[in-house]
Amino acid sequence: MVSLRHEFMFLGNIVMHQQSPSYAITVRLRYHDSPGLLGKITTAIGSAHGFIGAVDIVGVTEGQITRDITVNCSTVDHGQQIVTEIAKIDGITIMHVSDRVFLMHLGGKIEVNSKTPLKTRDDLSMAYTPGVARVCQSIHQDPDSSFALTIRKNMVAVVSDGSAVLGLGNIGPEAAMPVMEGKAMLFKEFAGVDAFPIVLATQDTEEIIQTVKRIAPTFGGINLEDISAPRCIEIEERLEQELEIPVFHDDQHGTAIVVLAALKNALHCVKKSIEDVKILINGPGAAGTAITRLLLDAGAKKIVVCDRDGALGHHCTDLSGEPAKQWIVANTNQGNEAGELSQVIQDKDVFIGVSAADVLKAEDVASMAADPIVFALANPNPEINPAIAAPHVRIIGTGRSDYPNQINNVLCFPGLFRGVLDVRAREINGAMKLAAADAIASVIEPENLTDDYVVPSVFDRRVAPEVARAVAQTAIETGVARKKSTTQYQVV
Numbered sequence: 001m002v003s004l005r006h007e008f009m010f011l012g013n014i015v016m017h018q019q020s021p022s023y024a025i026t027v028r029l030r031y032h033d034s035p036g037l038l039g040k041i042t043t044a045i046g047s048a049h050g051f052i053g054a055v056d057i058v059g060v061t062e063g064q065i066t067r068d069i070t071v072n073c074s075t076v077d078h079g080q081q082i083v084t085e086i087a088k089i090d091g092i093t094i095m096h097v098s099d100r101v102f103l104m105h106l107g108g109k110i111e112v113n114s115k116t117p118l119k120t121r122d123d124l125s126m127a128y129t130p131g132v133a134r135v136c137q138s139i140h141q142d143p144d145s146s147f148a149l150t151i152r153k154n155m156v157a158v159v160s161d162g163s164a165v166l167g168l169g170n171i172g173p174e175a176a177m178p179v180m181e182g183k184a185m186l187f188k189e190f191a192g193v194d195a196f197p198i199v200l201a202t203q204d205t206e207e208i209i210q211t212v213k214r215i216a217p218t219f220g221g222i223n224l225e226d227i228s229a230p231r232c233i234e235i236e237e238r239l240e241q242e243l244e245i246p247v248f249h250d251d252q253h254g255t256a257i258v259v260l261a262a263l264k265n266a267l268h269c270v271k272k273s274i275e276d277v278k279i280l281i282n283g284p285g286a287a288g289t290a291i292t293r294l295l296l297d298a299g300a301k302k303i304v305v306c307d308r309d310g311a312l313g314h315h316c317t318d319l320s321g322e323p324a325k326q327w328i329v330a331n332t333n334q335g336n337e338a339g340e341l342s343q344v345i346q347d348k349d350v351f352i353g354v355s356a357a358d359v360l361k362a363e364d365v366a367s368m369a370a371d372p373i374v375f376a377l378a379n380p381n382p383e384i385n386p387a388i389a390a391p392h393v394r395i396i397g398t399g400r401s402d403y404p405n406q407i408n409n410v411l412c413f414p415g416l417f418r419g420v421l422d423v424r425a426r427e428i429n430g431a432m433k434l435a436a437a438d439a440i441a442s443v444i445e446p447e448n449l450t451d452d453y454v455v456p457s458v459f460d461r462r463v464a465p466e467v468a469r470a471v472a473q474t475a476i477e478t479g480v481a482r483k484k485s486t487t488q489y490q491v492v
Contacts, residue, residue: 159200159212257436358381432478
């Protein structure tokens with residue numbers, strides 16, 4: 001079977017702009033049902049490099065047919081070009097064009113539903129007054145019972161200030177809300193965890209910490225999301241110290257866990273050990289620092305981290321006010337390598353990028369050690385186009401769904417919080433993170449590993465139960481669980 005990564009070689013730079021459901025449009029057309037006219041429409045779409053996903057008849061009236069044609073495009077401008085080409089066909093009326101992504105988001109993507117119907121006076125008297133008063137008194141006497149008698153048992157807050165949303169940057173809390181809603185959907189879909197988005201109209205570190213502390217009695221866990229570095233590190237550390245429920249910044253640790261899982265399997269494919277390989281991490285921000293910490297915990301010994309100026313090491317003397325970089329200098333690059341990225345990458349076994357698009361060239365990856373592993377995770381466009389890297393790289397992974405080896409946090413956080421909630425863990429410690437990475441990696445049996453399959457699909461329903469089981473058991477073993485889990489984790 002031909003490897004998908006070799007197919008990239010024939011696509012060149014075009015692969016970075018391939019059609020995607022993320023840019024899907026539905027065009028509603030009306031025209032006389034004449035022979036050959038539908039063929040002209042589909043030909044026009046194909047000539048404009050659109051990918052037709054569906055053709056549906058809406059209705060037929062007085063010899064005129066109305067159709068919805070769904071087309072995957074590569075960009076917003078590409079969709080407009082396709083509509084322009086269709087409009088050139090004689091006899092066609094374009095009634096309207098819908099952006100399918102915006103349609104999905106109309107009115108938000110989540111809602112609140114009651115678990116118990118209210119159909120009688122008895123129902124009302126038990127769910128609300130007067131019966132609810134007895135439950136309130138019980139919780140007052142034993143606050144821990146709120147985990148059994150309220151939504152806390154299965155509820156996570158997804159908290160953001162909108163300062164580092166996807167690759168969009170500081171776009172504010174309102175604009176961050178669609179991402180937080182999406183995160184809540186993923187929690188529910190993959191692990192049955194209820195989650196609620198909370199966006200904050202402040203980017204002040206202390207205000208965020210105090211706000212989360214004040215809302216904490218509602219939740220069983222806190223998932224921090226899309227908060228810019230270095231504030232996100234301090235916010236998480238403070239909340240971990242000051243709250244009795246687990247706090248997890250997914251952009252840091254979720255990324256690190258999935259990277260470690262993918263790396264374990266990739267190293268198995270190339271027959272190298274994590275203790276021996278030379279690893280280069282580009283990007284010393286929150287994610288890069290978390291990846292570095294977790295790889296060191298997993299046994300890696302030869303790590304160099306680069307920022308935009310090159311390798312971080314003891315030769316760097318101007319890092320005052322940058323504690324993350326100071327920690328990196330103290331714990332990595334034992335040989336004090338210096339130089340720009342293109343120099344430091346030479347002879348490295350592994351490249352992990354959490355930085356910016358197109359910072360690597362073909363000659364850079366060609367200079368790596370034999371059978372190199374490249375995880376180019378910049379979002380939305382990676383540090384190097386896989387089509388350019390393919391001739392020189394043994395294994396490549398990105399954060400995108402349109403390439404093999406998608407390193408996606410959804411493989412981690414739903415199952416991790418499922419396990420954490422089930423044992424009422426006080427925190428998420430290093431051992432639990434390592435266990436989560438091992439669980440993700442173990443979903444693919446060793447005999448089924450290939451260069452294009454070192455990390456499970458985000459839709460592999462085995463992942464979340466395996467992660468939940470491993471995290472819950474490790475929480476119990478490390479003494480941070482407040483109850484033993486009796487949950488039987490099943491693939492859903």
